[in-house]
Amino acid sequence: MYVRKLATALALVLATAGVASAQTPTRIQQFNAWGAYSYQAGNGKVCYVLSVPKEKAPAGVDHGDIFFLVSQRPGQNISYEPQAMMGYPLQENSKVNVTIDGRNFVMFTKGNSAWVENAAEEPALVAAMKGGRDMTVKATSRRGTGTSYSYSLSGISAALKQIESCR
Secondary structure, eight states, X not given: OHHHHHHHHHHHHHHHXXXXXXXXXXXXXXXXXXXXXXXXXXXXXXXXXXXXXXXXXXXXSOOOOOEEEEEEEGGGXXXXXXXXXXXXXXXXXXXXXXXXXXXXXXXXEETTEEEESSGGGHHHXXXXXXXXXXXXXXXXXXXXXXXXXXXXXXXXXXXXXXXXXXX
């Protein structure tokens, strides 16, 4: 099941990146809860780390495939961009809240994804992920259902180190 989810995630990452001519992503290495991946895009190599939640709430709701990733796209001058990807459309103009060790980060939504609202806070979120143990992501579906996801941060530092020299 985990492999199926990762395969779905790879397809979703390619689709949201708008990469029609990308090669199939390659898994570089798995680091506990986080995997490191790369693929070749038209404007250069794209590398990212990705994880799935260890817990989903509320129970009894079809969450679809949920992922949190941090991508690096040197060809586009993008370094360590966090993104939450949901298996459902998010409520329009809603916010996604990411909490790590009591520190909150706000993400804006579009479709089924969310990105850090203030791009200047991206490095702080990545640093908090590297130094934290667990991360909670809270979102609201288009239907108004409040959802919550718990991620392990075990392996995030090693996974990010693996993609730091992405070229």
